[in-house]
Amino acid sequence: MALIFRWLMRLTGGMIAVAVLTMLGIYFLASRSLPDYDKTLQVSGLSAPLEIVRDNANVPHILGASDADVFFGLGYAHAQDRLxxxxxLRRTVQGRLSEVFGTRTVEIDTVMRRLDLYPLAQAAVRHQDARTQVALKAYADGVNARLDEINQNALGRGAPEMFLFNMPIAPWQPADSIAMVKLMALRLTGQIDTEVLRARTSLLLPAxxxxxxLPDAPGAGIAALPRYADLFDATLPRFTASTPLPEHPLSPFSRAGFSGASNAWAAATSRSAAGGTLLASDPHMGFTAPGSWYLARLQLQQGGVIGATIPGIPAVLSGRSDVLGWGITAAYLDDQDLYVEELNPENSEEYRTPEGFKPFRSRKSILQVAEEKPVTLTLRWSDNGPVLPASFNDIGTITPKGHVATLNWTALTEEDRSITAAINVMYARTVQGAMAAGExxxxxALNMVLVDESQIAMKTLGKMPRRQSGHQSQGRMPSPGWLEENRWQGSHSYAANPEFVNPIGGIVGNTNNKTVDRPFPLHVSFDWGDTQRIQRWTRLMQSRQVHTRDSFIETQLDTVSPAARTLLPLIGADLWFTGxxxxxxxxxxxxxxxxxxxANWNGEMNEHMPEPLIYAAWVRALQERLIRDDLGPLADQFNQVEPLFIERVYRDVDGASIWCDVIQSAPVESCTDMARLALDDALLWIEERYGQALESLQWGEAHQAAHDHPVLGDVPLLRSFVNIRQPTSGGDQTLMRGLASGDAADPFRNIHGAGYRGVYDFEDPDSSVFITATGQSGHFLSRYYDDLxxxxxxGEYIPMSLDQDLARAAAVGVTVLRPVN
Structure with missing residues (x-):
């Protein structure tokens, strides 16, 4: 027995030793790719020595002898930290994820290939102005310099993920950066999903x-729309089956309500306590680890520029120079239209046009899939755009038999100078100069909020499609593509895009709210991203005669929900003090x-309070009870609470209280009945999750910000290293927005919000501040992975200073790049 015990001990000890050695080996290989920020390196592509000074937050301050060298340095820094x-992301836009990740991403690649974004980006290079072409080339050279360094010095393949996935890396090209802008455009639009959802819902409900x-934003109404089924031949009532695309962390496609959002606002000198213009900006996108944003300072020849960049794009997209500040919000401009194309019954390679049947433009594309046979796709384009698969965004559910769906989108053009606009905004010295660059x-499509030393403005950027006044659905639902009145007639001039320059009140801003009330077809959009935050923002802006940097920070971090303040008195009116x-x-x-x-709550969605969780669970359960019997399985698509819907029901706007009656039941339920039942539902759900002690609940426990690694985030053990989870305040309708997932398993998980915040004060520019939601590094072994x-x-920030001495004073490293002679 003793001998057996000794051998078991030896075997156990050996297994432990092997495990420890394995872990040490994995750590050694992974740590090889950790960047060294304090070094001197010779590289090709520079005209003179270049310094990258990393301040104590690891923000690179890139100091070069020419602008081209500075863009080279940005490319090198991006590749150091976010390779x-x-x-x-480049593989995503190319439709080549499946070469690495196998069958899980075939559907994503299929749609991306059909959109043809990468070939369009390649063709767009020649359309950029000379300055932008120089920047793109220099930036690509900087990325490739880092790739050469990794290859020559065996630096762990550049990132620990490279050891887990076989991902050969081609040199970076100027077209890759243009493709990143197109990918950003795809992530910031949800018009496809909105059109499909409106069409599907219209098949079930009266107008x-x-x-x-699906309420319109407050303001003037629109002309009555036809029912979706009425747009097509009555003899074709059936629609094709659809298998929805599985949601994948790498998917760039946005559900309705999960496309871009943001806040940005500015105050003129007359509304500033210190006498200088003020600007606040916090663009919202889906949370990931690492985050979408990367902080950087570029010392251009005309002066410094500092702010938020996106790795892969050589531009500060939200930031400031010494004389100009700019912030961005998603404009919600309706720049996409879905069309239903009728196929020729005699030849499915032809589709109907106003002039008769016409062949699709088509070509083959081979999709390589890891460890599987390649998939051959036939890519087809009509005059209205590429043919989309029926599985994409449930398009098949609204496509009649013998028809296919196509997409017209402003981004589907090679004459796309969007990256030229972004770079030239950095060079602008005045509000007018930046607005001109935005053309x-x-x-x-973005709202750009601008300040210079004496002016403020907001201008909508992006091409606005020119639709005909007789368009059958006004772009709100898919329409027959063979009718001339439904087709685009180019785009409106830039002058037609909304703009607000030096308003009398001295304040301008946007929370994705409706910006103009113009009749179709100059309407900009029928679907807007906010009807609630704008109420709180207006109140906070008008509550002070003058503002400061700190008051702008307070507004950016405000967690009071105007929706909660409105809805609770309505839904609880007959429940309080009556039992x-x-x-x-x-x-x-x-x-x-x-x-x-x-009853004693002020609507503050504070992470330490129980009331936000009770309220959120209540209105979620209430909306579910109101719509499930009317919409059936389609109710699953409405997993975000719509405050305007609940308000219409409980104010009985145009008879909306009829939603409270359960169709299948004999009694007529009242809205008070629904509110009581929904509250009981919510409390039962809370008890099962968190227990009965309501006073001990904490909103932050349910509302955790989920900055998850898109590839390793679900891998046991590894996910504890790569995912960043934090309890957070705020909610769907607060200025410090944290959009809940709506998923049945974890409905209040915070998955979409301000990955970047910045506040710029032009009375004292170097007192400006900014922050990102994770850290600068994409390497999960780095201390800069999650330090911010x-x-x-x-709700804290770091200095946003152009002072070189301040950056050097506490630098974590200085990289000197020298040209190879």
Whole structure:
């Protein structure tokens, strides 16, 4: 027995030793790719020595002898810190993820190939101006200098993920950066999903009820739309089956409500306590680890520029120079239209046009799939754009038999100078100069808020399609592509894009709210990203005669929900103080305790408070009860609470209270009945998840910001290293926005919000501040992977200074790049 015990001990010890050695080996290989920020290196492509000074937050200050050298340095810095992110995004836009990740990403690649974004980006290079072409070439050279260094010095393949996935890296090209802009445009638009959802819902509901569940932003209404089925021949009532695309962390496609959002606002000198213009900007996108944004300072020949960049794009997209500041929000401009094309019954390679049947433009494309046979695709284009698969965004559910769906989108052009616009904004010295530079922007559609030393402005950037006044669906639903009145007639002039320059009130801004109320077809959009945050923002801006940098920070971090303040008095009107006393432990007593808490709550979505969780669970359960019997399985698509819908129901706008009656039941349920039942549903859900002690609940426990690694985030053990989770305040309708996932398993997980925040003060520019949601590095073994995340969660910032001495004073490293002679 003793001998057996000794051998078991030896075997166990050996296994432990092997495990430890394996872990040490993995750590050694992974750590080889950690960047060394304090070094001197000779590289090809520079005209003179270049310095990259990393301040104590690891923000690179890039100091070169020429602008081309500075863009080279930005490319090198991006590749040092975010190489895996850059090459993965490039594969996404190329439709080549499946070469690495296998069958899981075939559907994503299929759609990306059909959109043809990468070939369009390649063709767009020659359309850029001379300055931009120089910047693109220099930036690509900088990325490739880092790739050469990795290859020559065996630096762990550049990122630890490279050891887990076989991903050969081709040299970076100027077209790759243009493709990154097109990919950003795809992530910031949700018009496809909105059109499909509106069409599907219109097949189930009458027009007045459609306006309830998919309400227009407040303002003048629109002409009545036809029912979607009425757009097509009555003999073709059936629609093709559809298998929705599985959601994948690498997918760039946005669901309705999950496309771009943001806040940006500015104050003129007359509304500034210190006498200088002020600007706040916090663009919102889906959370990932590492985050989408990367902080950088570029010392151009005309002066410094500092702010937020996206790895792969050689431009500061939201930031400031010494004389100009700019911030961006998603404009929600309707720059996409879906069309239904009728196929020739005699030849499926032809589609109907106003002039008769016409062949598709088509070509073959071979999709390589790791460890599987290649997939051959036939890519087809009509006059209205590429043919999309029926599985994409449930398009098949609204496509009649014998038809296919196509997409017209402003970004589907090679004459796309959007990156030229972004670079030239950095060079602008005045508000007017930046607005002029924005004319080249095609997509994404953005609202750019601007300040110089004495002026403020906001201008909508991006091409606005020219639709005909007789368009059958006004671009709100897919329409027959063979009718001339539904087809685009080019685009409107840049002058037609909304602009606001030096308004009398001295304040300008946007929270994705409706910006103009113009009749179709100059309407800009029917679907906007916000109807709630704008209410709180307006109140905070008008509550002070003058503002400061700190008041702008307070507004950026505000967590009061105007939706909660509006809805609670409506849905709880007949529940407060009306019930009889109930014994402890009963549902009635629990309901009374919840209502007592909510009665004294001011709507602040604070992470440490129980009331936000009770409120959020209540309105979520209430919307589910109101719509499930009317919409059936389609109700799953409405997993975000729409405050305007609930408000319409409880104010009985145009008879909307009919939603409270359950169709299948004999009794007529009242809206008070629905509110009571929904509250009981919510409390039961809370009890199953968090227990019965309502006073001990914390919103932040449910509302955790999920900065997950898009590839390794679901891998056991590894996910604890690569995912960044933080309890957060805010909610769907607060200025410090944290959009909940709506998923049944984890409905309040915070997955979309301000990955970057910046506040710029032009009375004292170097007192400006900024922050990102994770860290500068994409290497999960780096201390800079998540070091900014805790500051971001607490509402803190780091200095946004162009002072070189300040950057050097606490530098974590200085990289000197010297040209090879």
């Amino acid at each position: 895996w992110q850059m090459v993965t 007045e009820r459609l306006l309830d569940i 080249d922007m095609v997509a994404p 009889a006393a109930a014994p402890d432990g009963t549902p009635e007593r629990q309901r009374q305790r919840a209502l007592a808490l909510l 995340g805790e500051l971001w969660r607490r």
